[in-house]
Amino acid sequence: MIKMEQLAIILISSVLxxxxxxxxxxxxxxFLGVSKKINTAAGMGMAVIFVMTISSAITACIYQFILEPNxxxxxxxxxxxxxxxxxxxxxxxxxxKTMKSLYNALGVYLPLITTNCAVLGIAxxxxxxxxxxxxxxxxxxxxxxxxxxSIVILAGLRERMENSDIPESFKGTxxxxxxxxxMAIAFCGFAGLI
Amino acid sequence: xxxYVERLYNGVIKxxxxxxxxxxxxxxxxxxxxxxxxxxxxxxxxxxxxxxxIVISFVRKIIPDKVxxxxxxxxxxxxxxxxxxxxxxxxxxxxxxxxxxIPLIVVNCIILGRAEAYASKNKVLLxxxxxxxxxxxxxxxxxxxxxxxxxLGNGSVFNLTIMPxxxxxxxxxxxxxxxxxxxxxxxxxxxxxxxxxxxxxxxxEPLACGGNCxxxxxNACAANHGMIEAQKVAEKAAKxxxxxxxxxxxEKKNIEVTKERGNx
Numbered sequence: 361m362i363k364m365e366q367l368a369i370i371l372i373s374s375v376l377x378x379x380x381x382x383x384x385x386x387x388x389x390x391f392l393g394v395s396k397k398i399n400t401a402a403g404m405g406m407a408v409i410f411v412m413t414i415s416s417a418i419t420a421c422i423y424q425f426i427l428e429p430n431x432x433x434x435x436x437x438x439x440x441x442x443x444x445x446x447x448x449x450x451x452x453x454x455x456x457k458t459m460k461s462l463y464n465a466l467g468v469y470l471p472l473i474t475t476n477c478a479v480l481g482i483a484x485x486x487x488x489x490x491x492x493x494x495x496x497x498x499x500x501x502x503x504x505x506x507x508x509x510s511i512v513i514l515a516g517l518r519e520r521m522e523n524s525d526i527p528e529s530f531k532g533t534x535x536x537x538x539x540x541x542x543m544a545i546a547f548c549g550f551a552g553l554i
Numbered sequence: 555x556x557x558y559v560e561r562l563y564n565g566v567i568k569x570x571x572x573x574x575x576x577x578x579x580x581x582x583x584x585x586x587x588x589x590x591x592x593x594x595x596x597x598x599x600x601x602x603x604x605x606x607x608i609v610i611s612f613v614r615k616i617i618p619d620k621v622x623x624x625x626x627x628x629x630x631x632x633x634x635x636x637x638x639x640x641x642x643x644x645x646x647x648x649x650x651x652x653x654x655x656i657p658l659i660v661v662n663c664i665i666l667g668r669a670e671a672y673a674s675k676n677k678v679l680l681x682x683x684x685x686x687x688x689x690x691x692x693x694x695x696x697x698x699x700x701x702x703x704x705x706l707g708n709g710s711v712f713n714l715t716i717m718p719x720x721x722x723x724x725x726x727x728x729x730x731x732x733x734x735x736x737x738x739x740x741x742x743x744x745x746x747x748x749x750x751x752x753x754x755x756x757x758x759e760p761l762a763c764g765g766n767c768x769x770x771x772x773n774a775c776a777a778n779h780g781m782i783e784a785q786k787v788a789e790k791a792a793k794x795x796x797x798x799x800x801x802x803x804x805e806k807k808n809i810e811v812t813k814e815r816g817n818x
Contacts, residue, residue: 382730383730384584385580385581385583385584385730385733386580386658387580388579388580388583389579389580389663392579434635434639435635436657437631437634437635437638437657437660438628438631438632438635441627441631441660441661442624442627442628442631445624445627477580477658477661477662480657480658480660480661481654481658484654484657484658485654488653488654528745528746529742529743529745529746530738530742530745531745532741532745533738533741534738534739534741534742534745535738537734537735537737537738537741538734538735538738540734541731541732541733541734541735541738542731544730544731544734545726545731548729548730548731
């Protein structure tokens with residue numbers, strides 16, 4: 361039972377408390393760039409959940425079974441970035457061949473993820489926190505869910521802001537940044553959760 | 555101006571990666587909670603950027619065109635790993651405070667962007683100067699933002715308390731939300747003053763990269779840049795043409811008028 365408790369704590373902390381975008385500043389690029397419409401934001405979020413869960417599992421396996429036994433732990437950055445880049449290509453090809461409907465839903469967002477620093481970031485955080493494979497997968501999944509929640513909320517706010525009266529010089533990027541700052545304050549409130 | 559000095563000037567002032575190009579937003583937001591952190595991150599990036607530009611410029615004729623991006627990534631990742639180990643050995647305090655953002659220099663789009671846009675086409679020494687210039691520009695940007703945030707949020711600069719005791723630190727500026735607010739104000743001021751910045755080039759594309767991370771890999775910013783330049787040139791040419799046309803018509807009229815007068 362203690363095991364379950366631990367997993368729940370990891371999940372909650374990665375989704376809400378240490379939100380990947382709003383408190384760790386990973387994946388800012390897609391967060392600001394792909395958040396104009398709720399639909400695209402949700403699609404991007406789903407693709408990130410998909411890729412990040414798989415990549416956490418694979419990088420954790422590689423670290424535990426190949427790098428660590430051979431004293432190659434210092435190579436992790438090089439290995440992880442190559443594995444993630446290859447993985448995203450591979451996932452895209454497999455989806456295209458086997459699951460046409462899922463590919464149609466996520467396809468356009470998959471290439472965007474290669475350059476998302478959150479995916480590499482989570483692989484490295486998993487190593488630094490010495491998670492095993494199960495906890496690494498949970499952490500990766502939770503982080504991606506946190507990303508999806510924040511990007512969808514931001515997209516919703518931006519849709520509402522379209523018609524509102526914004527000071528001339530704050531139009532565009534500045535107001536998006538201020539909105540994310542206010543969201544970050546709101547997410548600070550989760551700090552007392554665990 | 556000497557072309558090596560011109561490269562440095564270009565990186566620090568004209569195409570400053572933080573203020574003008576708006577690249578590398580993740581570290582810009584994340585590590586600027588104090589001036590010393592911002593400076594450390596900037597200098598680390600400078601070292602990696604200069605070294606990667608030199609190496610890539612050396613091997614630019616050997617790498618086949620089709621695999622150049624993966625090759626660049628491997629080179630940058632190896633350099634980052636080396637720098638990471640050096641920091642861990644000699645500056646452990648900085649290593650601890652920058653934490654995960656050191657390995658993430660690999661995915662910083664400034665580095666791949668410069669590799670693709672400059673180092674893969676130019677000579678070694680010029681590329682080195684370009685890397686140092688861009689890196690110093692990044693350092694200046696991060697340090698300035700860091701000084702600002704530390705001053706407001708902690709009343710100090712480089713860990714030296716300089717604000718009077720009566721000053722109540724606005725703690726939110728050193729926390730996560732403060733990063734967003736500072737950057738928002740910075741871009742708003744740039745918009746207001748119509749300063750050259752990626753955020754006010756076009757209304758449609760809020761980021762230098764257009765937020766389109768898929769086609770990015772660093773080359774998008776270069777391409778965007780080229781596109782904007784081309785557009786400007788085209789606009790200028792169109793204007794000049796229109797002016798010339800108007801002038802010619804005016805002259806024609808004048809001639810006709812004088813002719814008419816002559817007929818009278």
